[in-house]
Amino acid sequence: MEFGPHLMLAVLEGAVTAAVLALMASGLSLVFGVMRVVNVAHGQFFMLGAVLAWAVSSAVSSALGGGAFGFVAAVLLAPVIAGALAVAADLTVLKRVGYDPERTIVATIGLLYILQQAALMTYGPEARPVAPPFNDRLALPWVAFGPEGPRLIWPWGLSITSYKLFVMGAAAAVLAGLWALMTRTGIGLVMRATQLDRETAQAFGIPVERVYAGVFGLGAALAALAGVLIVPIQQAHYLMGGDALLLSFIVVIIGGLGSLGGTVIAALLIGLSDGIVSVFFSPTLAKILATLLVALVLVFRPEGLRGKAAR
Amino acid sequence: MLEVRNIAAGYGPVRVLRGLSLTVRPGEITCLLGRNGAGKTTAMKAIMGLLPLSGGQVLLDGEDIGRLPAHEVPRRGIGYIPQGRRLFADLTVAQNLEIGMRCRKSPPEVRDRVLAMFPRLADRMGQRAGTLSGGEQQMLATARALCLAPRVLLLDEPTEGLQPSMIALIRDTVLRLRDEGVAILLVEQRLDAVLATADRAVILETGAVRAEADAARLRTDPDLLRRHLGV
Secondary structure: OOHHHHHHHHHHHHHHHHHHHHHHHHHHHHHHHHHOOOOOOHHHHHHHHHHHHHHHHHHHHHHHOOOOHHHHHHHHHHHHHHHHHHHHHHHHHHOOOOOOHHHHHHHHHHHHHHHHHHHHHHOOOOOEOOOOOOOOEEEOOEEEEEOOEEEEEOOOOOEEEHHHHHHHHHHHHHHHHHHHHHHHOHHHHHHHHHHHOHHHHHHOOOOHHHHHHHHHHHHHHHHHHHHHHHOOOOOEOOOOHHHHHHHHHHHHHHHOOOOHHHHHHHHHHHHHHHHHHHHHOOHHHHHHHHHHHHHHHHHHOOOOOOOOOOO | OEEEEEEEEEEOOEEEEEEEEEEEOOOOEEEEEEOOOOOHHHHHHHHHOOOOEEEEEEEEOOEEOOOOOOOHHHHOOEEEEOOOOOOOOOOEHHHHHHHHHHHOOOOHHHHHHHHHHOHHHHOOOOOEHHHOOHHHHHHHHHHHHHOOOOOEEEEEOOOOOOOHHHHHHHHHHHHHHHHOOOEEEEEOOOHHHHHHHOOEEEEEEOOEEEEEEEHHHHHHOOHHHHHHHOO
16 A cells, blocks of 8 residues: 555554544543542543443343344443542542542542452453444545546555444534533533632532532543444453543543643644554554653643633 | 621631631621731631631521521622632633622622723723732732622721722722611721721731720720731
């Protein structure tokens, strides 16, 4: 394959990574932005989404036969279950330590191990696939310039599956919904007021602890949804949360802590560079470059691309 | 009527209020005075439920609100204008007012009335609060608290850093609210403002009341304040 189509293929693969990463990192960013809690267990909610997707789709498929019902049920149920678990963790652990930044880090490390080991004990150590609801291969065109001028060609191997296109579209739709929730609704207004000044928010009747519980649940639900969407592409495994958490931290630091727009931009940057560098060089080099980028951001722009400098 | 009975509160192990008692009556402006560190702002926060009480009671029309979750206190009708204004700087003027409106589900007429008191805000509804001038920020902080349609209003140094015309506007607003029957507790450092507005003055020292005086005594013996405050 020539360089141009090869690059396009790499960009498309990177865009799928970026879409899933943006969903997951936006949850992490939301939790930090509103609650000032660094949720070390965030990757486990991603894993939980993938594992629940397998469990739900297996159960529904065996009850109703094959088809897309299992996946649809997983998309609807897994984020709700993960979100409910996160709310329970917030009310029973984070609230009790007063949302203190240091103590919540230790608490979420504990939550990380509880979720991971619970998955190992119940789901097991195997990696298991979930069938995508649709997976047609769509050939993509390329413009070739010949003596007769430009013309469309269909290079062999230049294609994408309909499921990967769906992942990109679904992530974009959910992120647009999240943006609308934050900027266009009363719930978003309350969340932003809490983010800006917790004490004054309380002095104006905002039940801050309830807002925190909701935000922690929403963040976990976004991670779980990312896990559900990725599991037909990668397999579900109880250790899959570690890498996802690391990449999410990279994205959130580059984008600016608590900035949704910055998170999406950084996810695109990291996802696309990961796709392109992985295709043309190696996945290891892609990870090295992402880590180097974080180091550069921390040195030259510690507040991130869209974050606000501390005053 | 707001009654504070023998409350104790502080920050962690540091006790700031040590048995503070005072009463704020409807249609009356009570000024809370004291040197830096006497506990004026701490008293405001304790009344608002923002600091836990380690003793005593806060009664609003007979109901003990001292142990309620902090967000329930403003819902009972206590408005708060904190020191330094504490606006939601990244939200617009309209959104800051909306936060006040949502607290007690105030009808739209309340906002219309508040905007009629501060017409300059009506022209800046889409502007971010953090970009307003100091005087406009104080107007917004006051307007936001009035959107609760409060029965009791706590103001913590509302004229701090303002130009004279703005101080006059805030003073007129406070007097108007007093005349409408709102119970007002005012922390104020400027003695001329205290003498011009206060119906009663309560002087704090190390977290407890050292002296009290009504308006008549304040005006006939203005040195009273100077003696207690050392100014």
